[in-house]
Each structure stands twice: as C-alpha cells, then as structure tokens.
Amino acid sequence: MKTNIKKYSIYLITLLSATFSSCDKGFDDINKSVDFVSTPNLDYMLPDIELTMLDNTYYTLGDFVAPFVMHVTNRKAYSALIVPGGYHGYHFEWTYGNPLVGVVDLIERSKNDPTKVNYYNIGRIIKVYLAHQLTDLYGDIPYFEGGRGYLDRTFTPTYDPQEKIYQDMFKELEEAIAGLDDTKPRPVQSDIVYNGVNLKWKKFANSLMLRLGLRIMKADAVNGKKWIDKAIAGGLMTSNDDNFIVKYLPNSSTGGTTNPTSNGQAHIFIRYPDNYRLTSQFINVLKDRSDPRLSVYAMLPASRTVYTPGSKNPAVQKGWPAFGDRAEEAPYASIPSANRLNYSVSNNTTFGRYDAPYIHLSYAQVQFQLAECVVRGIITSSTSAKTYYETGVRMAMDQLKIYGAEGVISGTQATAYLTLNPYNPTSTEEALNLINTQYWIETHYNWYETFANMRRSGYPKLYEALAPVSLQPSNLGAILPRRLTYQPDEVATNPKLQEALQRQGPDLTTTRMWWDKP
Known part of the structure; x- marks a missing residue:
C-alpha cells in the first residue's frame, strides 16, 4: 500500500515539473499539450482524494x-x-478545496463511462463520507452545488438544508452499493484503502449508512430506522480487516500544514511539543479502568522543545484538565515550564507520527452502534447488546496493532479488561453511557466523529463536571458546543449563506442543527 502512495508522490512531482517547465508557452498551448491536466487519469485522482480525506x-x-x-x-x-x-x-x-472538489470531478468524469462504473460509485461513497462530516460539523452546507467551481463556475453555491442532504446521502449510498460491478475494471492498484475490492466498499458504505441512520433518530425516527435496517440487511463490516484505514508516509513540510502523503493530525505534538497535552478527563477514564490502551495512546515528554519520549509507563501518565481555567487547577499556560514534562502527550511511536495510519470508520464502531440499537429497541437481534459491546471493546483494542509493536494488545489483556469492567448496566441510561464512552475512547484522533457522537448521544457526560458559565463568565464555557462556525470569508462573499442562517439559526457554536435535538 505504501508503494501506491509513493507512486502518487512521484506523480505530484511530475505534474508540477511538467506544469512549470511549460510556463514559456501560451495558455492555449499548455492546455493542449499537458493532456493529463485536461483529461486526468482517474487512477491518479483516487489516491489523492483518499489521502486528503483527512484534514491536514x-x-x-x-x-x-x-x-x-x-x-x-x-x-x-x-x-x-x-x-x-x-x-x-x-x-x-480544506475539504471543499481538496478532497471534495476532487471527488466531484472524479464522479463527473466517470459517470457516463460504462468501464468506469466502479470509480463512479466509489466516488459517490467517498463524497457521502466527506459531506456527512461537513454537515455534521457546520449544519447546512453547499451539497448539491458544492465543489463544482472548476466544472461549471459555481463559485457561490446554494446552502442546502441538512435534512435534504441526509435524504440524498442515503440515496447515494444505496445506489452506489447496487452499482458496484465486479465484471468491470476496478482500481486495484490506485485504491490505497481497499485495493478495489468491491465487497469491502459495500461493507464500508453500509456501515456508513448505519452511522447516518443512528444520527438522525431524534429528528426522523421512521427514516432513521428504515436506513439502519437496510444497512444491516446489506452487510456491515465483519472484522477489523474491513476498517476504512488510510496509511501515510513519514514526510512532512516545515510549515503549518503537512504534505498530502503524511498524517497531519500528529503535527500539533510534533511541531509544538510544549503547547498540547492530553486531558485528565481522557487519561483518567483509561487509568481508572486499568485500560491497556493507555500506554498506546500516551507518554510523558522528555523535552519541551523536541518531541521525544519520556516514560510510557501507564502508572505515571497524567493529563491536564480540559479547559483548565474552569477546573480545579490553573490554566495550562501558567504551568511552570519544568512541570509541563509531567503531563502526557500522544505516544510518538503510535499515534504521534506523520506516518500514523488513520481510521475513518471501524468495525468496533459498528459493534458499539449495534449495541445501542439493541438497547434502544431500534432493532431486534439474536445478538445481545452485551455481546456487541464486548466485541466492540475487543476489536477497538485489536485494531491498534496497525500502529506497530507498541500498539499490540493481546486477547488476554482485552479479556482481563472486560472482567474488571463488566457490561452489567441496571438502566438504559447506564447502558448508553457505557457504550458511548467506549465509542468516545475508540475514536481517539478521529475527533470529528467523537464530537458528532457526543452531541448525538449525550455521552459521556463530561461538561457537567465543569464550573457553570455563570460562575466564571470570562472563562471557558461549560457547555458542549453544538457546531462549528462558518469561515468568515464565506460569510462575506457568498450571499446565499444568509438564507441558511435564517433557516438554521445564528452562526454560533450554541446553535443546534436539524438532527441535533435535545
């Protein structure tokens, strides 16, 4: 798989070299001579899209x-x-300027070519993934016209209501799954996630459908259940081999963003080793339960200027309180310099690497969602919520082996954890808290999904422990934000955004979107 990424890197260099070496030509000559710009190869476009799905x-x-x-x-x-x-x-x-504009172009270039039907439908699935992440973060977004600036010069696209976006995403997933065809050419070499295996793309699409169906249950329970049932009937992920994982290379630029072939999320710890720490809320949930994942996630830093490891012993890991100036201690910025080495950062041999793999959607997440569906009576299953839950925990631990030797957690360790922390809820609320707390742990580094699921489920209830806003109005709000705000440039340049704000509510973090009901 890394060989495929290297091929993509070479392609980028070739593309730039060809473009700049042609600068002495007229634009018409360039457009005619550089054929791969006017008619790009879909096998170069697909890995570019997959690599940039992660916001670098x-x-x-x-x-x-x-x-x-x-x-x-x-x-x-x-x-x-x-x-x-x-x-x-x-x-x-980032999303509109990189993966989404690319996947819209791929869809457009493949939709009328019978030999490209698999590229077309893979593109539709990826577009749904990108769009669901955007709408879950911001609310109403340009969906039907978004990413079409290069194709038809739509530079001020209409903002579509989230409900309509969800309706179309379900339709697109269903049609794309049905449209994948093993008798037609597949992107075996260029697909750096599934190597063109249609069955895995179908499982991913159905698992994404399950996620979306559960997301809308408070806003539209009838359709939420309908699509959950379809997702299950269609075939979900069945093992960690089905996980949607993008692998990266260990190269990085020195600026504020990273190269497209590297994982940019570790950048906060690598480039700014003195600025970021894991929270006490996160560390304590793991530490208090003797969770073997703690040593995979965390380490103490050895330096404030260079990202190097100190102790990785779980017993000495310590987090700084989230929103520290609202908690029992002083703000993180006020910690004496030497003492900052006593607080945990991301483990630099597992998650804290530019070449760390990134999990967009996993079998473990699917198991936790099925457990919740059983608890809430959304589905009737011969498998118990307890079994789904325990499988989710085991697979969440097992999947960490993709991060190398320090990520390996044995089945014996997983069993010991479940014995020490059994799933024996005495109420629906306790069951949902147990399930979604595990989801919260499992989605470490996939924080967009963590954020969406916390808002949807209401668990874990972390903000209740912070000081009320009224007590410290100048400090951080003890309220879980409900969304992100739009880019100021978009507010200033796209008049159609105002229609969305009138429909959705003010552009504030406290404004709830369509599916986010109290």
Missing part, C-alpha cells in the same frame, strides 16, 4: 474539536463559545 491543516481539529471532546488541551485555551478569527472554518476550506 490540523487547526480546526487540534485547536478546537479535540479540546471540545476533552481529549486534548492546549496553551491557547480558546473558548468553547467564542471563536477567534476563522479557525473553525479551516476544515470547511
């Missing part, structure tokens, strides 16, 4: 969403309610 700018994720879900805290201590500049909008800008 890291600002939105590392500075806001990771703190919102209380996995990471930082020296900047941005308010959960007040947004500086356009930092919330970087993910919006």
